[in-house]
Amino acid sequence: xxxxxxLFRAALLLALGLAGTNAQAQVRAKAPAKxxxxxxxxxxxxxxxxxxxxxxxxxxSLMQKMTLEEKIGQLNxxxxxxxxxxxxxxxxxxxxxxxxxxxxxxxxxxxxAARKLQQQAIQDTRLHIPLxxxxxxxxxxxxxxxxxxxxxxxxxxxxxxxxxRIAAAEASADGLNWVYSPMVDIARxxxxxxxxxxxxxxxxxxxxxxEAMVRGFQGPTNDMTKPExxxxxxxxxxxxxxxxxxxxxxTTDMSRQRMYNEYLPPYRAAVRAGVGSVMxxxxxxxxxxxxxxxxxxxxxxxxxxxxxxxxxxxYTGIPELTAHGMGDEKKVSELALNAGVDMDMVGExxxxxxxxxxxxxxxxxxxxxxxxxxxxxxxxxxxxxTDPYRGVTEERAKATEMKPAYIADARDITxxxxxxxxxxxxxxxxxxxxxxxxxxxxxxRSRDMIGNWSGAGDGKQAISILQGIKNVGGAGVHVxxxxxxxxxxxxxxxxxxxxxxxxxxxDTRSAETMxxxxxxxxxxxxVVVAVVGESQGMTGEAxxxxxxxxxxxQLDLLxxxxxxxxxxxxxxxxxxxxxxxxxxxxxxxxxETWFGGTQAGNAVADALFGVYNPSGKLxxxxxxxxxxxxxxxxxxxxxxxxxxxxxxxxxxxxxxxPNDPLYPFGYGLSYTxxxxxxxxxxxxxxxxxxxxxxxxxxxxxxxxxxxxxxQCYLRDMVGSSTRPVQELxxxxxxxLKKGESRQLTFHLAANDLKFYNxxxxxxxxxxxxxVMTGGNSRDVQMTSFTLTK
Ligand code: BGC
Numbered sequence: 127x128x129x130x131x132x133l134f135r136a137a138l139l140l141a142l143g144l145a146g147t148n149a150q151a152q153v154r155a156k157a158p159a160k161x162x163x164x165x166x167x168x169x170x171x172x173x174x175x176x177x178x179x180x181x182x183x184x185x186x187s188l189m190q191k192m193t194l195e196e197k198i199g200q201l202n203x204x205x206x207x208x209x210x211x212x213x214x215x216x217x218x219x220x221x222x223x224x225x226x227x228x229x230x231x232x233x234x235x236x237x238x239a240a241r242k243l244q245q246q247a248i249q250d251t252r253l254h255i256p257l258x259x260x261x262x263x264x265x266x267x268x269x270x271x272x273x274x275x276x277x278x279x280x281x282x283x284x285x286x287x288x289x290x291r292i293a294a295a296e297a298s299a300d301g302l303n304w305v306y307s308p309m310v311d312i313a314r315x316x317x318x319x320x321x322x323x324x325x326x327x328x329x330x331x332x333x334x335x336x337e338a339m340v341r342g343f344q345g346p347t348n349d350m351t352k353p354e355x356x357x358x359x360x361x362x363x364x365x366x367x368x369x370x371x372x373x374x375x376x377t378t379d380m381s382r383q384r385m386y387n388e389y390l391p392p393y394r395a396a397v398r399a400g401v402g403s404v405m406x407x408x409x410x411x412x413x414x415x416x417x418x419x420x421x422x423x424x425x426x427x428x429x430x431x432x433x434x435x436x437x438x439x440x441y442t443g444i445p446e447l448t449a450h451g452m453g454d455e456k457k458v459s460e461l462a463l464n465a466g467v468d469m470d471m472v473g474e475x476x477x478x479x480x481x482x483x484x485x486x487x488x489x490x491x492x493x494x495x496x497x498x499x500x501x502x503x504x505x506x507x508x509x510x511x512t513d514p515y516r517g518v519t520e521e522r523a524k525a526t527e528m529k530p531a532y533i534a535d536a537r538d539i540t541x542x543x544x545x546x547x548x549x550x551x552x553x554x555x556x557x558x559x560x561x562x563x564x565x566x567x568x569x570x571r572s573r574d575m576i577g578n579w580s581g582a583g584d585g586k587q588a589i590s591i592l593q594g595i596k597n598v599g600g601a602g603v604h605v606x607x608x609x610x611x612x613x614x615x616x617x618x619x620x621x622x623x624x625x626x627x628x629x630x631x632x633d634t635r636s637a638e639t640m641x642x643x644x645x646x647x648x649x650x651x652x653v654v655v656a657v658v659g660e661s662q663g664m665t666g667e668a669x670x671x672x673x674x675x676x677x678x679x680q681l682d683l684l685x686x687x688x689x690x691x692x693x694x695x696x697x698x699x700x701x702x703x704x705x706x707x708x709x710x711x712x713x714x715x716x717x718e719t720w721f722g723g724t725q726a727g728n729a730v731a732d733a734l735f736g737v738y739n740p741s742g743k744l745x746x747x748x749x750x751x752x753x754x755x756x757x758x759x760x761x762x763x764x765x766x767x768x769x770x771x772x773x774x775x776x777x778x779x780x781x782x783x784p785n786d787p788l789y790p791f792g793y794g795l796s797y798t799x800x801x802x803x804x805x806x807x808x809x810x811x812x813x814x815x816x817x818x819x820x821x822x823x824x825x826x827x828x829x830x831x832x833x834x835x836x837q838c839y840l841r842d843m844v845g846s847s848t849r850p851v852q853e854l855x856x857x858x859x860x861x862l863k864k865g866e867s868r869q870l871t872f873h874l875a876a877n878d879l880k881f882y883n884x885x886x887x888x889x890x891x892x893x894x895x896x897v898m899t900g901g902n903s904r905d906v907q908m909t910s911f912t913l914t915k
Contacts, residue, residue, distance in 0.1 A: 182509070184504045189495065191253060197498040200229035200255070203438060204472045206243075216472060223257070224250040225356045227477060229468065229501050230258035230304070235582060237518045240279065244514045253714065256505060256514035262305035262580050264323060265289065265483050267296035269532040269724050270576040270583035272543045273665075273701055274309065276720030278325035279742040279794070280542035281835045283338040289539055290342020292532050293581070294352045299526035301518045303508050304357045306405060309337035309364055310392035314756040316746060317372025319669030320342060322701030322721070323579060324367060326745030327758045327791060329388055330854045333395035336360070340399040348400040351509030353517040360396040362407030362440060364422055372755065373670050375408045381429065381846065386882035388760070391766065394431060402435040402504055406443055406467060415450045417443040423466030436500035436580055445473045455479055460488040467496035481895020528587070533725060545718040545742035546795040547706075553693050553714040555736025555797060557651060562603055563651035564592050565610040565644040566658045567680065568699040573629050575746035577701060577721030579668035585629070587724060591657050594727025598735050606651060609633055610644030610687075610874060613661045614678040618708075623713070628663035632719075634780040637679040641686045648690045655734065656687055657697045662721055665701025674703045674752060688712050697730060702790075703748040710788055718742070736797065741833035741859070743794035743902065747787045753780065759791035759903040760850040792837050792854070792902035798828030803838070804907045805899040811912040814890055818874045818911060822899040824860065825867035833861045838872040843910075844893035846883050852898055852906075872899070880915060 182544075189197070204216035222228050223246045231243055240259055247256040265271045271289040280286065297305055310332055313321040325335040343358040344350055350357055368389060369376035380389070397404075406423060407416040416422055417439050429435045439462065447458035459479035462470070470476040483489040488561060505511060546554070556562070568574055573585030589597070596605055612632050613621060624630055635730075648654045658680045663669065675681065685708070688694050696713040698704070701721055709716060715742065719730045732738040749757045764778040778787050781880045803823040812818050824836055836859075839852040856872040879890040892915045900906035 181506045185499055196226045197494055198476055199227035200498045201469050201476045202228050204228050205228040205233045205472050209873045210251055212780055214536035225245055226251045229405050229624055232260040235300040235302050237301050237520045237523050242517055248514050256510040258304050259302050261302050262579050263293050263297045263305035264307050264579040267293045267581040268527040269536050270580050271723045272540050273322045273577040273721045274324055275322050276543040278745040279545050280334055281743055281857055283334055283895045285522040285542050287338040287342040290339045294343045294356045296526055297355050298354055299523045303345055306359045308336055309361050309775040310336040311367030311398055312389045314758040315366035315372035316674055316703040319368055319665045319668050320667055322665040329381055329391040332392035333472055336392045336396040337399040339508045340396050340401045348597055357402035358788050359403040359405050360401045361405035362764050363393055363404050365411055366407035366409055374668050378409045379412050379627050382886055383882055394636045397431045397433050404437045406439050408440050415447055415813050418447050418452055418461040420465040436468040436504050437466055439467055441471050442473045444470050444475040462610035463489050463493055468500045498887045520752055536723055537729050540722045541732055541738045543742050544733050544740045545714040545744055546740040547718055547789055549795055556734055559652050560604055561651040563594055563606050563647040564607045564653045565594055565647055566656045567609055567611050567613040569657035574662045575726035576723055577730055580663045589727030591727045591730050594731035598731035606647040608644040608647040610640055611679045623663040630661055640774045641683050643687050645690060647702055648687050648692050653693045654687050655695045655697055659698045659700035703746050705751055707750055739797045739830050739832045741796055741841055743792050743835045744789055747791050748789035750783050750788045757787055762848045762855050763851055785883050790902055790904040796832040798826050798832035800834045800901055801825045801827045802900055805897055805909045807909055807911045810915055813914050815876045820872040820897050823867055826864055832862045835859050836870055840900040841896040845891050
């Protein structure tokens with residue numbers, strides 16, 4: 127194999143006329159080590175990654191040999207194999223690859239498939255340029271981890287980085303070199319199905335997670351020539367999560383100030399971390415679709431942020447500009463290229479129109495060259511000119527896929543994502559339990575465990591919660607199972623989901639019969655574990671929901687189970703915050719488990735039986751009702767806050783429900799309890815540019831050892847613009863033995879006090895700041911300090 131690769135390299139170099147000169151392999155040996163990615167601070171100063179002159183020279187020499195058609199070919203990303211999202215499947219792929227009209231391919235993998243494609247590109251084309259091979263590796267490739275919203279709930283950056291590293295190892299062994307992750311879109315509207323794919327509502331936490339994921343995929347030094355790395359793709363740039371009414375693909379319209387302070391930081395952080403590519407989002411932004419938005423893709427991304435990689439559209443993003451009302455195909459081709467798009471995903475508009483655009487003078491040769499250069503540079507960074515196969519062999523794939531260490535990691539990581547929402551009278555962990563009734567439409571579902579966007583994951587290999595309870599409970603626990611309800615009874619939804627890989631398992635018996643069967647199982651048990659929620663297809667892309675309560679008859683099932691008088695443990699399987707008012711009032715315990723991946727059932731059962739003490743915390747607010755949406759913890763005060771002194775009626779609130787959420791951001795319980803002292807600050811007053819330390823003592827005051835995520839928030843009390851009532855500025859995940867206490871110190875840097883003012887200057891302003899510490903955004907204690915002039 128090695129021999130074949132070096133033969134290939136020699137042939138390629140000869141063909142390019144580069145043998146013995148600036149060959150990538152030789153160059154790389156001499157090239158100075160790339161600087162380590164700096165830990166991102168939320169400062170706006172543009173990072174300026176070092177330009178690699180050897181890479182530039184290599185690409186320049188190559189481009190000198192390319193025809194216009196071949197250059198445009200590099201901008202063309204086609205889809206082969208199967209298509210998850212699009213009605214459009216690329217045509218004539220093999221023929222186009224051979225003509226040099228394809229730069230990258232998505233939606234196929236395995237060593238055999240990857241080799242076949244690469245062989246066509248390097249053996250049958252004039253210039254032997256290898257392909258980028260991309261895929262949606264979102265929360266694992268073969269070994270599937272919890273959905274990103276679940277991973278975020280671990281607040282465990284190392285665990286998330288590890289999950290991305292494993293995904294990269296498996297994906298690269300499967301022939302892939304480019305993954306469409308991380309999705310860092312801030313989301314404040316749980317109706318939007320894609321909240322499942324992101325890190326939640328907070329810009330600070332979202333930024334740290336974005337960096338961790340980029341490190342995990344691209345490696346700690348961004349050296350993507352290493353075989354177990356892949357190039358990450360930051361998406362969806364930008365503001366895709368702010369779709370009006372939570373309806374996927376819908377319009378976004380927001381002030382620049384809000385963008386800079388609240389929505390852009392995670393994208394910025396990923397760019398600083400060296401992400402290799404960016405995907406333009408489907409939505410329009412203040413009237414200009416992202417795919418045609420020069421301010422976004424050029425002024426902000428490249429000029430302000432110094433992004434050095436390439437920009438792809440999302441799936442058919444360019445032709446969709448016509449539906450946005452931006453013009454005919456020729457026009458939107460011109461708009462996209464001139465805005466800063468380098469690669470056309472599946473649209474083939476560049477292929478059809480760019481030459482005409484050039485002839486008519488609406489795009490320049492320089493713009494086409496620049497896009498082509500960026501794509502070729504990505505190939506160089508991936509080491510594809512040295513080894514287009516990146517060491518992929520079937521043996522390596524077999525040895526890598528779902529290896530025991532990865533499965534163990536999956537169980538460990540999944541446990542960290544579980545969030546205990548309620549636990550009255552210490553219902554959990556289950557103790558001295560002999561008879562457990564496991565009921566609910568999601569109990570016996572292994573396919574749902576891996577969620578959607580589940581890469582090359584095999585649902586059949588995932589552990590269902592029913593199976594996990596049997597595995598962990600062992601011989602001493604007797605389990606009775608009943609489905610109890612269908613996940614939904616809405617025929618239209620069933621049809622729609624099943625038409626798109628929903629794989630719903632619909633029981634045709636009447637709801638009453640199914641509930642009666644579950645009640646019977648409950649009556650014979652010591653405790654009921656009801657596994658309810660959403661099927662995997664109810665979240666993710668094009669899966670917005672207007673009502674985010676438990677679908678179908680699942681609530682009726684819970685009510686009937688409650689009426690048996692048995693302790694009721696609700697295990698939630700879902701991809702978004704749900705409205706759970708009845709459940710919160712009447713269940714004895716509620717454990718949020720998301721879609722937990724390959725090892726979901728074992729991990730959940732570890733928590734139910736107390737083998738593991740849950741420690742996850744929500745990264746998205748759970749509303750009381752849909753009418754509160756958008757709801758997020760870092761909101762503004764308004765002039766008429768609830769606790770004001772006005773006549774009671776004239777305050778910013780609802781007549782029918784409270785303002786506050788059911789479960790706030792940062793919330794999650796443990797089997798033990800943690801008590802916080804009052805925070806103190808190192809100085810009562812600091813001058814601009816000075817740092818500050820916040821100290822707080824946390825004690826484990828309960829009956830178990832446990833892990834806590836201590837959070838530190840800041841409020842700028844006076845500003846030239848209105849400021850949020852709190853903003854997360856730091857967190858620490860600590861494990862304390864029963865009775866142990868620890869003093870924690872949070873470091874607030876000068877930049878943590880800054881924000882983008884009305885003129886988009888990043889400033890801190892003198893005055894009082896409140897510092898809050900606690901175990902969630904609601905239950906905090908406070909102190910303050912002053913920033914002097
Ligand atoms: C999604 C992207 C995804 C792409 C490729 C699109 O429909 O919005 O998130 O990466 O398809 O599958």
